[in-house]
Amino acid sequence: MVSVSPKVxxxxxxxxxxxxxxxxxxxxxxxxxxxxxxxxxxxxPVREMDERDVHLFKLALGKVDVxxxxxxxxxxxAIADAIVPPDSAEExxxxxxxxxxxxIIILRPGQEDRLMCAEISDQAYKPGIDxxxxxxxxxxxxxxxxxxxxxxxxxxxxxxxWKKDTWQKQDYLTxxxxxxxRVQYLGTAEVSVDKNFSFFHSPTLxxxxxxDGLFQLLFLLLNxxxxxxxxxxxxPELAExxxxxxxxxxxxxxxxxxxxxxNLIKNLDLMDFAGFSxxxxxxxxNEFARTEEKLRDRLIHLNFKKGE
Numbered sequence: 211m212v213s214v215s216p217k218v219x220x221x222x223x224x225x226x227x228x229x230x231x232x233x234x235x236x237x238x239x240x241x242x243x244x245x246x247x248x249x250x251x252x253x254x255p256v257r258e259m260d261e262r263d264v265h266l267f268k269l270a271l272g273k274v275d276v277x278x279x280x281x282x283x284x285x286x287x288a289i290a291d292a293i294v295p296p297d298s299a300e301e302x303x304x305x306x307x308x309x310x311x312x313x314i315i316i317l318r319p320g321q322e323d324r325l326m327c328a329e330i331s332d333q334a335y336k337p338g339i340d341x342x343x344x345x346x347x348x349x350x351x352x353x354x355x356x357x358x359x360x361x362x363x364x365x366x367x368x369x370x371x372w373k374k375d376t377w378q379k380q381d382y383l384t385x386x387x388x389x390x391x392r393v394q395y396l397g398t399a400e401v402s403v404d405k406n407f408s409f410f411h412s413p414t415l416x417x418x419x420x421x422d423g424l425f426q427l428l429f430l431l432l433n434x435x436x437x438x439x440x441x442x443x444x445x446p447e448l449a450e451x452x453x454x455x456x457x458x459x460x461x462x463x464x465x466x467x468x469x470x471x472x473n474l475i476k477n478l479d480l481m482d483f484a485g486f487s488x489x490x491x492x493x494x495x496n497e498f499a500r501t502e503e504k505l506r507d508r509l510i511h512l513n514f515k516k517g518e
Contacts, residue, residue: 221345229299231345237327240293241315244283251278251384252391253314259286266312266330266356271392273360275402276316278384279373285313290331301350304329304336314363318371324348326371328363332356339366364402379416382409387430394431394471399478410480421490424481425497428471429504432464436508452510464505468498 221231244256253276255267263286276282285293290311295302305311310333316326325342337359338352351366353359373381389403390410405411413423435441442449451459475481486494 218345224345226345227347229296230302230342230347233295233299233302234325234342234345237293237315237325237342238323240285240289241281241283241317241325245281245317248281248283250281251276251388253282253284255284255286257286257288262310263287263312266332268396269357270314270330270360270363272396272398272401273357274314274364274367275404276367276388277371277373277407278377278381279318279375280367280371281317281319283315283317285311285315287312287331289313290329293327302327302340302347304338305331305334309333316367316371324371326363326366328359330356330359330363339363341366341370368404377407377415382407382415383426383430386410386427387434390427390431391434393478393480394474397474399480419490419493420481421486421493421497424475425501428468429501431471432467432505433508436505436512442512448509452512455510457506457510460509461502461506463509464502467505468502 215235218228218231218235221234222228247256248254253267253270253274255263259267267284267286270284274282287310290313293311293313294307297303310331311329312331314326314328314330316328318324322344326339327342328339329337331337332355334356336352337354337356338350339359339362340350341348348370351359351362353362377385386408389401389408392401393399403411407415409416409418409423410427413420416423416426418426442452448460448463476483
């Protein structure tokens with residue numbers, strides 16, 4: 211796939227199989243192109259997707275759970291078709307040339323990067339996962355269909371690429387936010403999550419309770435959406451209102467967004483609101499009002515960053 215680089219030469223000199231050494235280097239060179247657009251802890255498509263790609267992307271979002279230590283790139287057919295292992299590397303040949311491919315590449319950075327490449331196309335005759343490190347093929351997993359492959363990928367990521375070090379508070383925040391974003395996007399509770407690492411499910415992870423943790427999560431999600439590139443451009447009415455310092459309008463927008471997310475959580479039975487104690491109900495009202503004001507401030511602040 212690529213000319214012999216010093217890295218590949220080093221791996222071969224260290225008695226790595228030249229086929230796996232060259233293929234890992236090729237995968238890394240592809241991933242390097244998109245790394246600036248990726249975020250640790252999230253599966254991100256690197257190019258526009260057609261209807262088929264969107265279907266596979268949604269399947270992957272529901273089944274594959276990545277930790278804050280790793281990058282995950284979803285490669286649609288337009289990119290994945292060009293990523294072909296050497297013909298002699300039979301163990302990692304998974305789809306016939308000319309068939310529409312779809313791949314997920316996962317990178318765990320470190321002193322020795324670990325790379326996982328999953329062929330998840332429903333056109334693959336052997337969907338599966340290949341794991342590389344330092345030019346060596348550490349292992350392969352083969353499956354009979356895409357859904358089994360994605361279930362297997364979730365397990366393989368946990369075993370071979372999950373964050374092993376002690377997690378910090380930010381890790382729990384990132385992990386839980388990614389889970390909830392997937393829930394919102396897919397509109398289902400059937401989204402893979404390890405409850406031992408989610409502060410929504412285990413609020414003591416960040417030294418809080420379930421009500422405070424709930425509103426921390428809502429704030430994190432809405433703040434990320436408000437500050438995403440192009441948010442004001444895609445909401446011209448809001449842009450005009452905050453340009454005129456319409457505080458009441460921004461408060462109403464924030465309230466509507468909070469209520470939408472709370473209704474989503476209720477409808478998906480993610481939290482037992484009916485089981486709240488009197489103390490929790492009081493905290494709920496207080497945190498709702500406080501989060502509403504914080505988000506109103508963030509919306510107003512968007513105008514200052516944009517300038518006039």
